Amino acid sequence: SQTIHQWPATLVQPVGSPLSLECTVEGTSNPNLYWYRQAAGRGLQLLFYSVGIGQISSEVPQNLSASRPQDRQFILSSKKLLLSDSGFYLCAWSIQGGNYYGYTFGSGTRLTVV
Amino acid sequence: RKEVEQDPGPFNVPEGATVAFNCTYSNSASQSFFWYRQDCRKEPKLLMSVYSSGNEDGRFTAQLNRASQYISLLIRDSKLSDSATYLCVVTGMDSSYKLIFGSGTRLLVRP
Numbered sequence: 001s002q003t004i005h006q007w008p009a010t011l012v013q014p015v016g017s018p019l020s021l022e023c024t025v026e027g028t029s030n031p032n033l034y035w036y037r038q039a040a041g042r043g044l045q046l047l048f049y050s051v052g053i054g055q056i057s058s059e060v061p062q063n064l065s066a067s068r069p070q071d072r073q074f075i076l077s078s079k080k081l082l083l084s085d086s087g088f089y090l091c092a093w094s095i096q097g098g099n100y101y102g103y104t105f106g107s108g109t110r111l112t113v114v
Numbered sequence: 115r116k117e118v119e120q121d122p123g124p125f126n127v128p129e130g131a132t133v134a135f136n137c138t139y140s141n142s143a144s145q146s147f148f149w150y151r152q153d154c155r156k157e158p159k160l161l162m163s164v165y166s167s168g169n170e171d172g173r174f175t176a177q178l179n180r181a182s183q184y185i186s187l188l189i190r191d192s193k194l195s196d197s198a199t200y201l202c203v204v205t206g207m208d209s210s211y212k213l214i215f216g217s218g219t220r221l222l223v224r225p
Binding site: 034036042043044046049059088090100101102103104105106107108110 | 145146148150155156157158159160163201203212213214215216217218
């Protein structure tokens with residue numbers, strides 16, 4: 001069966017520090033991968049999605065970047081965190097054409113920038 | 115206008131009650147529709163897909179009205195464990211890969 005792993009679960013980082021969040025998927029090949037952010041009390045905002053290795057689409061101009069160095073690995077990064085980067089970061093995967101079947105989310109990383 | 119709009123609630127109902135949520139979407143070309151459930155400080159989990167003919171899964175019934183562009187979720191015989199936020203989800207304007215999530219409707223089921 002397919003599983004998605006996301007770490008760390010919680011993170012407290014100072015303003016201006018770098019960030020690296022990792023997500024990996026097991027049990028499937030060539031998944032679509034997504035990074036979402038959920039600010040406190042708000043809805044999910046799509047940040048990046050990827051349909052293949054090295055293929056990244058950005059949804060919102062921001063202080064973040066994403067990379068997909070391997071088929072089942074998706075990384076979210078920042079060179080310098082801002083206070084506004086605080087939130088709940090969720091990685092998700094779907095099969096190709098996954099808009100017909102929905103996404104499966106990882107357990108998320110709760111980031112607090114101080 | 116938001117792509118997906120939901121009443122944020124909270125809906126506060128007693129155990130055993132029937133409660134219904136509605137959601138409206140703006141993209142008439144949307145093809146796929148879902149309801150997700152999100153518990154406090156947890157990731158969203160797929161509750162059910164929504165089909166044009168309507169579908170039922172135990173105490174949960176989902177309906178789609180394409181003409182009016184709204185989706186509904188009916189929960190019968192509410193349980194305490196149904197307390198959560200329910201997210202309405204539709205295919206985005208670019209329907210290739212993306213799902214657009216509503217901000218959610220919060221349900222509180224009281225004893």
